Amino acid sequence: MAVLEAHDLVKTVGVGRGARRILDGAELSVEADEVVAVLGRSGSGKSTLLHILGGLDAADRGSVQIAGEELVGRAGGALARIRLRRIGFVFQQFQLIEELSGLENVLLATRLPGAPAGGAQRVRELIDVLGLGPVAGHLPRALSGGEQQRFAIARALVNDPVVVLADEPTGSLDAENGAAVLAILRGLERRAVVIVTHEPEAAAIADRVLSLADGRLT
Amino acid sequence: MTAAWPMALIGLRSRRRRAVLTGLGIALAAAMLSAAVVISYGLGTGFARATRAAGLPDVIARFNDIGEHRVAARIEALPDIARFALRLEIVDGEVGFHGRQTGTIVEVLDGPGRYDGYAVVAGRNLPRLGSEVLVEKAFADAWGIRVGSYLRLGDNFLGPLRVVGLVEGPDDVGYPLAKARIYLSRPAIDAHFGGPERFPQVDLAEIWLRNPAYVNEVLAQARATSFGIKDIQFATRAGIRILLDQAAGIVIDLLVALSLIALVTAGVLLAASARAEVQRRLGTFGVRRAVGETRGQIVRTQVVEGLLVSVPSGSLGVVAGLVATYGPASRLLELLNEPPPGWGLWWPLGLAWLGAVGFPALGAAWPAWRATGGPVVTLLRGGDVAARGRPFAGRSRGGGLVGLGVRLVGARRVRWLASVVTLGLSAAFVLLMLALASELSTLETDPGALGKKYALTASLPPPSVSPTRLRRIPGIAAIAPRYEVNAADSFELGETIDTIAFPGGGAAFEAPALVSGHRVRGPDEADVGAGLANALGLTDGSVLALALPSGRELRVRVVGIVSSLDHEGRVAYIEAGTLLRYDPGAASSASLAIVLTPSADYGAVTAALTRLGAPPSVATGATARGAPLVDVLRAILRAVAVLDGLVCLYALIQACALTVFERRRTVAVLRACGAGAGAVRRLLLGAVIALVVPAAMVGVLLERVVFGPALSRLAENYAVLNLAAGSGPVAAVVAGLCAAALVAVGWVARGASRDSVVEGLRG
Numbered sequence: 001m002a003v004l005e006a007h008d009l010v011k012t013v014g015v016g017r018g019a020r021r022i023l024d025g026a027e028l029s030v031e032a033d034e035v036v037a038v039l040g041r042s043g044s045g046k047s048t049l050l051h052i053l054g055g056l057d058a059a060d061r062g063s064v065q066i067a068g069e070e071l072v073g074r075a076g077g078a079l080a081r082i083r084l085r086r087i088g089f090v091f092q093q094f095q096l097i098e099e100l101s102g103l104e105n106v107l108l109a110t111r112l113p114g115a116p117a118g119g120a121q122r123v124r125e126l127i128d129v130l131g132l133g134p135v136a137g138h139l140p141r142a143l144s145g146g147e148q149q150r151f152a153i154a155r156a157l158v159n160d161p162v163v164v165l166a167d168e169p170t171g172s173l174d175a176e177n178g179a180a181v182l183a184i185l186r187g188l189e190r191r192a193v194v195i196v197t198h199e200p201e202a203a204a205i206a207d208r209v210l211s212l213a214d215g216r217l218t
Numbered sequence: 219m220t221a222a223w224p225m226a227l228i229g230l231r232s233r234r235r236r237a238v239l240t241g242l243g244i245a246l247a248a249a250m251l252s253a254a255v256v257i258s259y260g261l262g263t264g265f266a267r268a269t270r271a272a273g274l275p276d277v278i279a280r281f282n283d284i285g286e287h288r289v290a291a292r293i294e295a296l297p298d299i300a301r302f303a304l305r306l307e308i309v310d311g312e313v314g315f316h317g318r319q320t321g322t323i324v325e326v327l328d329g330p331g332r333y334d335g336y337a338v339v340a341g342r343n344l345p346r347l348g349s350e351v352l353v354e355k356a357f358a359d360a361w362g363i364r365v366g367s368y369l370r371l372g373d374n375f376l377g378p379l380r381v382v383g384l385v386e387g388p389d390d391v392g393y394p395l396a397k398a399r400i401y402l403s404r405p406a407i408d409a410h411f412g413g414p415e416r417f418p419q420v421d422l423a424e425i426w427l428r429n430p431a432y433v434n435e436v437l438a439q440a441r442a443t444s445f446g447i448k449d450i451q452f453a454t455r456a457g458i459r460i461l462l463d464q465a466a467g468i469v470i471d472l473l474v475a476l477s478l479i480a481l482v483t484a485g486v487l488l489a490a491s492a493r494a495e496v497q498r499r500l501g502t503f504g505v506r507r508a509v510g511e512t513r514g515q516i517v518r519t520q521v522v523e524g525l526l527v528s529v530p531s532g533s534l535g536v537v538a539g540l541v542a543t544y545g546p547a548s549r550l551l552e553l554l555n556e557p558p559p560g561w562g563l564w565w566p567l568g569l570a571w572l573g574a575v576g577f578p579a580l581g582a583a584w585p586a587w588r589a590t591g592g593p594v595v596t597l598l599r600g601g602d603v604a605a606r607g608r609p610f611a612g613r614s615r616g617g618g619l620v621g622l623g624v625r626l627v628g629a630r631r632v633r634w635l636a637s638v639v640t641l642g643l644s645a646a647f648v649l650l651m652l653a654l655a656s657e658l659s660t661l662e663t664d665p666g667a668l669g670k671k672y673a674l675t676a677s678l679p680p681p682s683v684s685p686t687r688l689r690r691i692p693g694i695a696a697i698a699p700r701y702e703v704n705a706a707d708s709f710e711l712g713e714t715i716d717t718i719a720f721p722g723g724g725a726a727f728e729a730p731a732l733v734s735g736h737r738v739r740g741p742d743e744a745d746v747g748a749g750l751a752n753a754l755g756l757t758d759g760s761v762l763a764l765a766l767p768s769g770r771e772l773r774v775r776v777v778g779i780v781s782s783l784d785h786e787g788r789v790a791y792i793e794a795g796t797l798l799r800y801d802p803g804a805a806s807s808a809s810l811a812i813v814l815t816p817s818a819d820y821g822a823v824t825a826a827l828t829r830l831g832a833p834p835s836v837a838t839g840a841t842a843r844g845a846p847l848v849d850v851l852r853a854i855l856r857a858v859a860v861l862d863g864l865v866c867l868y869a870l871i872q873a874c875a876l877t878v879f880e881r882r883r884t885v886a887v888l889r890a891c892g893a894g895a896g897a898v899r900r901l902l903l904g905a906v907i908a909l910v911v912p913a914a915m916v917g918v919l920l921e922r923v924v925f926g927p928a929l930s931r932l933a934e935n936y937a938v939l940n941l942a943a944g945s946g947p948v949a950a951v952v953a954g955l956c957a958a959a960l961v962a963v964g965w966v967a968r969g970a971s972r973d974s975v976v977e978g979l980r981g
Contacts, residue, residue: 056976095979108619115892
């Protein structure tokens with residue numbers, strides 16, 4: 001059953017003569033336990049697609065449904081609640097908060113207003129599963145790139161989302177750490193995973209590989 | 219510089235909200251700066267202005283009435299005399315206007331002209347003939363007297379006197395701090411009585427020297443040749459200034475102190491704002507350096523951008539500060555018989571404007587110059603602030619969003635400190651003003667604050683009513699006659715002394731706080747006010763020679779110095795028997811001072827006293843003469859307090875906005891993780907808690923330990939003021955800070971929640 005469905009997505013960036021339609025009727029459906037990789041050239045709209053799927057950006061037209069909940073037309077607060085409980089983001093630059101340790105970065109997501117209960121227990125489990133126990137108290141600047149990305153994945157998963165959206169998750173990592181991160185994403189169960197990447201290694205772990213060209217996913 | 223303009227305009231357009239916030243800060247700081255300049259310059263230079271405008275003489279000599287020709291001959295014989303004028307000063311006149319009557323000093327001028335020691339500020343000077351009069355401006359304004367009005371003098375023996383001009387005479391403070399002064403022309407009086415007096419009398423000489431530097435030599439010569447002129451005393455310009463400073467000293471000292479605090483607050487605010495702006499834009503500088511711009515080009519753009527914001531906002535702030543404080547400061551100056559600064563303010567205000575406009579621009583340029591000297595790669599990282607160490611880590615570990623907010627603010631320790639100092643100073647300032655306002659109200663309304671233990675005063679009852687009958691009235695605890703006469707110091711006759719006497723000394727009825735010594739116990743002892751002690755150099759054990767209205771001299775030993783606001787502290791308390799022995803006429807000044815029991819029924823006591831022919835009135839606090847001064851002081855405090863409150867609010871909004879802007883990536887990550895507007899508010903709440911809590915502590919400590927005691931010391935010559943803020947004002951200021959914090963959080967969170975998450979993630 002599809003937990004992520006997007007239909008007829010249209011997005012234009014820029015104005016006037018500089019306007020460019022980067023999504024032009026894009027369609028996507030991802031089921032639980034499925035990993036989908038989206039490939040495309042730089043500037044093809046991969047990240048924009050991911051942002052629209054996660055409710056961070058609004059499409060000009062079309063619909064996005066996460067676990068049956070429509071994102072398009074929702075107010076900011078409603079979108080935030082959907083992101084909190086249904087969606088996990090993994091970013092290329094990790095985006096850990098520098099003042100907080102790796103563990104605190106993960107914990108923070110469980111302390112947001114409206115976060116599902118049992119967050120502390122899930123944090124402990126994730127830290128153990130991802131092998132981050134020995135460095136849990138370290139600040140981000142004391143962690144390797146691979147460790148930072150694993151904490152970022154833990155943060156994305158800690159509220160038990162049904163959809164994980166990863167934007168170039170291995171883009172800032174060396175080959176070894178990149179492979180480890182991909183293995184983690186591949187191993188996620190009961191979740192729809194969308195990876196936006198331009199790296200063939202990332203695409204290799206996907207169940208399905210889609211290409212974004214001329215605003216359409218093929 | 220040409221290329222800097224378009225770059226600066228582009229920069230401003232892309233950061234409109236930030237520019238508005240920065241401009242607001244500059245405007246507020248400029249307003250405080252301008253207010254400080256108006257108050258301190260206006261008051262600080264008031265005497266010099268008044269001296270210039272009035273042509274105040276270098277020496278004023280007062281003496282007992284004597285023939286004009288004899289004085290003139292002596293003065294003409296002195297060396298270095300440029301010119302002189304003689305007048306008769308009648309200190310016990312009465313002036314009436316529209317049914318009102320008050321005591322007045324009538325200055326009978328010998329020859330009105332350009333140099334009479336006063337400045338005509340409205341209308342014209344006196345003519346040589348005609349029943350016309352000049353009126354002191356402060357008195358005219360207080361009573362609604364205009365040029366063209368008619369006054370009565372005494373029993374109207376001169377007929378209606380037409381007011382032809384309003385004047386300011388800086389040799390004394392104005393009405394109601396001192397008696398109202400009016401000026402008459404002697405030739406006009408002579409004309410009224412049918413011809414000149416044969417031997418016109420004078421008691422005051424104004425002398426202008428060719429070279430004021432020789433004033434001491436001229437005075438020595440004058441003293442040596444003044445035989446035959448009784449009770450002569452000299453006052454120089456410097457001496458007059460000291461006397462005025464004593465009269466208005468507390469007010470000027472207070473306002474200058476408040477202005478200094480305002481200046482410090484404004485400086486801290488501007489510095490923090492300028493530094494923060496540059497820090498925030500380090501990443502942009504890195505990019506521009508990377509594409510080949512020089513440090514000089516970047517700094518020039520920075521200066522122009524700074525000027526584009528600071529010129530309009532600084533100008534607006536300077537005008538706002540001027541408008542807020544010029545009126546109250548001018549009213550205060552009028553009470554001191556000094557003219558407002560007028561156009562004389564242009565250059566200090568111009569300097570303030572230059573400071574308000576130039577300082578932010580230069581403040582932005584200097585850190586930009588320093589910052590752009592580093593490696594470009596370091597600048598490129600500069601957009602989001604890197605954490606240094608773990609500020610507040612121990613306390614906020616696992617503290618959630620509020621704890622994170624605390625840490626984000628704490629990561630910028632210098633700015634955190636600057637913000638805390640700014641807020642703390644402002645809080646201390648507001649606390650001080652609340653404490654001061656409370657003390658002023660107490661002084662004005664509570665007679666106990668001035669040491670008056672009696673609640674009622676009454677005229678003496680008919681002789682048929684025995685004192686015992688009065689004492690038996692239920693509610694009356696004690697009753698005694700109170701005598702009050704206006705004496706003069708025998709050595710300095712111009713120094714009037716409010717002499718108060720009770721049987722046995724009267725400590726049970728009137729006992730202002732003792733500064734030193736003890737209360738009057740015997741017939742030859744006196745307690746004197748600190749103002750009088752300062753003016754005459756009296757200490758415990760000194761001898762005070764009082765020239766009483768009877769003409770006799772009473773010598774008493776000073777045994778105590780007390781704080782008293784009455785008559786600017788120029789008071790003496792003596793034993794009633796002694797006073798009546800030397801001045802039997804003082805009996806006519808007697809009134810009854812009535813101390814009530816704690817449970818007394820005012821109405822019943824009043825009715826009983828009225829039935830016995832002694833209708834009472836309620837004892838007041840500071841004399842009515844002090845009320846306008848208190849009102850003006852309150853107006854100034856209010857104006858500065860409003861500016862101060864706005865500074866607090868701005869500092870909090872600025873801190874929140876900078877936190878959000880510098881940590882926009884952090885905020886965007888939180889929002890990407892599902893944080894809504896409520897979560898952003900919690901984050902900012904933590905940020906403001908990190909500022910408000912220490913600032914409140916700093917503010918209370920500063921007020922209680924530094925500002926309050928310092929101002930109390932300044933005022934100790936006049937009254938014992940307890941300026942340590944109590945729990946009420948502290949609670950009010952903390953509540954105000956919290957309210958400002960909530961406004962700041964709400965306002966900034968609203969904007970932050972509307973920003974694009976995607977843009978924020980890009981940093």
